[in-house]
Amino acid sequence: MNALNRTWDKLISQKIKETKDSGSRWRPAFHIAPPVGWLNDPNGLCQYKGIYHAFYQYSPFDEKGGLKFWAHCTSRDMLHWKLEGVPLVPDQPYDCHGVYSGSAVIEDEHMYLYYTGNVKEAGAYDYINQGRQANTVRAVSYDGIHFERKELLLTNGDYPMDLTCHVRDPKVWKKNGRWYMVQGARTKEDQGEVLLFTSGDGVKWFCTHRLKSPKAFGYMWECPDLYEVDGYTVLSISPQGVEADGFRYNNVYQSVTTFLDSDFRITSVNGSFRELDGGFDFYAPQTFETEDGRRIEIGWMGMADVDEFYTNRTVEDGWQHVLTLPRELSVKDGVLCQNPIRELDAYWTKEQPFKNDFAGSLGKAFEIELPDLNKLGENVKITLAEHLWLTWNSREQIFRMEFQDNLLGSGRTMRGREITRLTDMRVIVDASCVEVFLNGGKDVFSTRFYPEGEEIGVTVNAPGAAGRLRA
Numbered sequence: 001m002n003a004l005n006r007t008w009d010k011l012i013s014q015k016i017k018e019t020k021d022s023g024s025r026w027r028p029a030f031h032i033a034p035p036v037g038w039l040n041d042p043n044g045l046c047q048y049k050g051i052y053h054a055f056y057q058y059s060p061f062d063e064k065g066g067l068k069f070w071a072h073c074t075s076r077d078m079l080h081w082k083l084e085g086v087p088l089v090p091d092q093p094y095d096c097h098g099v100y101s102g103s104a105v106i107e108d109e110h111m112y113l114y115y116t117g118n119v120k121e122a123g124a125y126d127y128i129n130q131g132r133q134a135n136t137v138r139a140v141s142y143d144g145i146h147f148e149r150k151e152l153l154l155t156n157g158d159y160p161m162d163l164t165c166h167v168r169d170p171k172v173w174k175k176n177g178r179w180y181m182v183q184g185a186r187t188k189e190d191q192g193e194v195l196l197f198t199s200g201d202g203v204k205w206f207c208t209h210r211l212k213s214p215k216a217f218g219y220m221w222e223c224p225d226l227y228e229v230d231g232y233t234v235l236s237i238s239p240q241g242v243e244a245d246g247f248r249y250n251n252v253y254q255s256v257t258t259f260l261d262s263d264f265r266i267t268s269v270n271g272s273f274r275e276l277d278g279g280f281d282f283y284a285p286q287t288f289e290t291e292d293g294r295r296i297e298i299g300w301m302g303m304a305d306v307d308e309f310y311t312n313r314t315v316e317d318g319w320q321h322v323l324t325l326p327r328e329l330s331v332k333d334g335v336l337c338q339n340p341i342r343e344l345d346a347y348w349t350k351e352q353p354f355k356n357d358f359a360g361s362l363g364k365a366f367e368i369e370l371p372d373l374n375k376l377g378e379n380v381k382i383t384l385a386e387h388l389w390l391t392w393n394s395r396e397q398i399f400r401m402e403f404q405d406n407l408l409g410s411g412r413t414m415r416g417r418e419i420t421r422l423t424d425m426r427v428i429v430d431a432s433c434v435e436v437f438l439n440g441g442k443d444v445f446s447t448r449f450y451p452e453g454e455e456i457g458v459t460v461n462a463p464g465a466a467g468r469l470r471a
């Protein structure tokens, strides 16, 4: 630890200590949330010597965001998380304006963290190729807790000449002895793309491919990920600048996936992308492979730049945003599916079956499961805390996630998706987090909500259906 690092450490610990008990009313039980301050992207997800590690973009001093650090949590089941500290701080000339997003690789008992060292310089850094350094940096840990030896690997001059200075968010992995890395980028013609690099040692990198859509799709692709699931190669990106199109792309920024061929080209004929989540709060997802071979995804359950539309009420309590529940990925019928990690089944301690309908309360953390809606005639309607409605009916064939009040502002009223047949549904609620998994995880909707009181009122109306409630 250098002197600057020690100073940050002291200031952050002090801030966390001072505000230790603040904001319990909307604090989730099993979702990762910051102790105080602002959280955004999940970073450095991995399993190291059996333990799960999750880092996140963290601004400890301001719940509305600011200078970015990496906070660090560990877990044995991805549901009970322990905050280990804030190991990556902006303490170098090449990362002094933010330790931006990145990833982890386990190699020879070491945990390597790759991230973007952000440096803002004079100039219009958001538009042209000046005014921002996008440095690729690596730090190493020998025990998964202490990080040291930051190395500057790439600087602006190492990226293709026709890009703006928006190049960031290295996602690194190893396959058959070779290292690979993707980074998100914005061209000078304002088109988003992904750079694919390869390396023999994880230090010297060569850009081998530039992944683009046949037609421009937004001006910047943030937080890319590239991985294999059930024999498919998946590209996941978080594009900015995509226009809303009916029910699609209704949030400020989007997160989408598409499949690639063996030469990393987008295989779908029109380059079409599929939104990972149809709700209000989902961005910048990252995946990792568990030691037992599962591909797990965690997203930021939040959204940047929403201030003109709505406010997340936890700012009243000095903190903002959470990460999603970890999701297991699979491909079914050619569709990438996301389902809650299987560990969640063992988390619940109470279970109660129901038929047709239910009205009551299950506390603050619970699950509503409707596993077989196939034979169901007309509709499903779930109301949470009286103001959040989840509905589907066979006439309209649209699933809706809808706020019945306008308390949260005009940007947060309704999200929907055409779903011709609803076969099953799981709704997971954790204090202020709602995640809905439909049709075996083919469609997912996530949102934050801010129920008042000690319990969350629930009504379920699903004529003809049998289900179970767990808490």
Ligand code: FRU
Binding pocket: 040, 041, 057, 068, 100, 101, 102, 116, 168, 169, 222, 223, 283, 284, 304
């Ligand atoms: C995505 C993002 C990343 C960047 C990070 C900074 O939300 O903008 O591109 O690395 O957040 O916090």
